[in-house]
Amino acid sequence: MLRLTQAVPAAIRGQASEGVLSRALQQTPLRLFYYHSFTSHITAAQVCLSAVRLRSTVTAVNEDVREDTASTDWEQARPYSAIPGPTPLPILGNAHHFMPPFGKYNGINLADVMKSFNVEYGPVAKLGGLPGRADFIIISEPHLIEQVLRTEGVWPMRKGADSLEYYFRNIRKNYRVSLASSQGQEWQEFRTAVNQVMMKPQNTKQYVEPIDRVSQEFVDRIRAMRDGNNELPDQFFDEISKWALESITYVALDTKLGLLRGDLDPNSESYKMIDAVHTVFESMYKLDFLPSLWKQVSTPTYRKFIKSMNFFTEMSTKYVNMAMERLQSTPRSELEDRPYSVLENLLLRTEDPNMAVAMALDMLLAGVDTTGTGVATFLYQLATHPEQQQKLQEELDRVIPDINKPLTKEQLEDMRYLRACIKETMRTMPIILGNARNAGKDLVLGGYQIPEGTLMMMTYRGLFDNEKYFPRAKEFLPERWLPGGEALKCKHPFAFLPFGFGVRKCVGKRFADLEMETVLAKTFRNFSVEWNRPPANTTFHFILKFLDPLKFTVKDRV
Numbered sequence: 001m002l003r004l005t006q007a008v009p010a011a012i013r014g015q016a017s018e019g020v021l022s023r024a025l026q027q028t029p030l031r032l033f034y035y036h037s038f039t040s041h042i043t044a045a046q047v048c049l050s051a052v053r054l055r056s057t058v059t060a061v062n063e064d065v066r067e068d069t070a071s072t073d074w075e076q077a078r079p080y081s082a083i084p085g086p087t088p089l090p091i092l093g094n095a096h097h098f099m100p101p102f103g104k105y106n107g108i109n110l111a112d113v114m115k116s117f118n119v120e121y122g123p124v125a126k127l128g129g130l131p132g133r134a135d136f137i138i139i140s141e142p143h144l145i146e147q148v149l150r151t152e153g154v155w156p157m158r159k160g161a162d163s164l165e166y167y168f169r170n171i172r173k174n175y176r177v178s179l180a181s182s183q184g185q186e187w188q189e190f191r192t193a194v195n196q197v198m199m200k201p202q203n204t205k206q207y208v209e210p211i212d213r214v215s216q217e218f219v220d221r222i223r224a225m226r227d228g229n230n231e232l233p234d235q236f237f238d239e240i241s242k243w244a245l246e247s248i249t250y251v252a253l254d255t256k257l258g259l260l261r262g263d264l265d266p267n268s269e270s271y272k273m274i275d276a277v278h279t280v281f282e283s284m285y286k287l288d289f290l291p292s293l294w295k296q297v298s299t300p301t302y303r304k305f306i307k308s309m310n311f312f313t314e315m316s317t318k319y320v321n322m323a324m325e326r327l328q329s330t331p332r333s334e335l336e337d338r339p340y341s342v343l344e345n346l347l348l349r350t351e352d353p354n355m356a357v358a359m360a361l362d363m364l365l366a367g368v369d370t371t372g373t374g375v376a377t378f379l380y381q382l383a384t385h386p387e388q389q390q391k392l393q394e395e396l397d398r399v400i401p402d403i404n405k406p407l408t409k410e411q412l413e414d415m416r417y418l419r420a421c422i423k424e425t426m427r428t429m430p431i432i433l434g435n436a437r438n439a440g441k442d443l444v445l446g447g448y449q450i451p452e453g454t455l456m457m458m459t460y461r462g463l464f465d466n467e468k469y470f471p472r473a474k475e476f477l478p479e480r481w482l483p484g485g486e487a488l489k490c491k492h493p494f495a496f497l498p499f500g501f502g503v504r505k506c507v508g509k510r511f512a513d514l515e516m517e518t519v520l521a522k523t524f525r526n527f528s529v530e531w532n533r534p535p536a537n538t539t540f541h542f543i544l545k546f547l548d549p550l551k552f553t554v555k556d557r558v
């Protein structure tokens, strides 16, 4: 249930129903009515309640008109069963397509599977008949993606990560289901609390200095790791992952793991965390996308997944408890002198350590391979586009006259070309394939009936290199994201949504931006980066993966 302080802002955003507001008012303890801050909330709540009632009446009239049109569309649309896709065999369903040695999609990268569905079956295609798995409807046109996202309702549903949800609901029953895997009102309560902590610019600001420190360690590590030809070692991606994990652990758990120290013991707890991040991601791809019997029998991948999740949960609980103890033992006067960290803010706001643990797990799972791969793709794109690299360095030389000083927020804000390069990298080498939603209501999509709750994968794979949406699509042109680049700009707002859309969009975007901008600015201010090898091969599981070692040649600039 929403508290009054959460229900009022939600009502102002049009996301709290009359029932939610009334319940929040009724549940507010009588004693709070006498506090000044609460009196204003209560007055606001009563005003909102009247507005919500009025809005419901107007909406009901409009809905009646819309319902009539919608039901005609629905009746005229082709049935769900007619959506094209591979025809399932009896018993085997469509699983054989993914099986070695002859399965059509065996070993194929997920991006190509999505694209081939688009080419073979059209912009609305069905992949059904996978054992133990609901159908996926694969959608690949921006106007259809827009339709899905604009009808997602106040509690957008994104199911599909069954393994994660299963873990929280069955293995860790005494913990909360994490933000990314919760739905409905449970999701909204969690998200409202987290938004107030993670989406506020002043809460990110305090991390500029520590994130700069971690990024400096990364730059020092690059300098120390190069061989005599200035080439980085085969395991360079591990170092990027360490940077990503070190940064996000500082935000999620108020902890420095010291991962970028050259002498780190490979058997240490910190080292094992990197392994666990990769294992969870890889297992989720196998458990939640590929055909798997984990819901019927305990498969080796399932066991690996559970082991890594247990390790994460234990680590997160340990650090959250330490933060609780620190908060309790620090004198109030001292606490008032400094801003609260993200973790402290979550603990103080929710008074629920389980919520802080669940959020920390989400941040570790969603915030390592994403930013890490984002940095790797950026290094690769700039290394293979020397003209753009030079332009970036001109900006960095102007904004950062002294490389020995920590970066400031003002300097970061001044790096417009850097941000344009990040966006262009995300377009030309997207790290995720798209997004997912369960239909918020019965929909007619591309002429087909899609019943409420159906899982839809919105894939961007065929959009980013499509001239229809991006002029000169095959070229790497950061200018398209800058004033003056109008002729090159994206032609449809739903063709490029790397952080998602609406109230359920990525909650870590501010931190992802801060981390990536800082480390990339420092790296390219210090070094010129070259790629002197054949084009690197990549594949897609849930996320882009480099198949070749990231052997960049890195030369000092200063």
Ligand code: HEM
Pocket: 158, 179, 180, 181, 191, 248, 362, 363, 364, 366, 367, 368, 370, 371, 374, 431, 432, 434, 435, 436, 497, 498, 499, 500, 501, 502, 504, 505, 506, 507, 508, 509, 511, 512
């Ligand atoms: C380059 C980096 C990143 C990219 C491209 C990215 C992208 C996304 C996308 C596309 C979504 C789904 C949004 C939607 O459904 O509309 C998402 C959700 C999410 N992201 Fe990120 N993300 C990144 C980094 C991060 C970081 C650093 C964190 C943690 C601090 C994070 C935490 C989350 C969480 C918790 C959700 C689930 C939100 C919810 O369900 O309410 N992400 N992200």
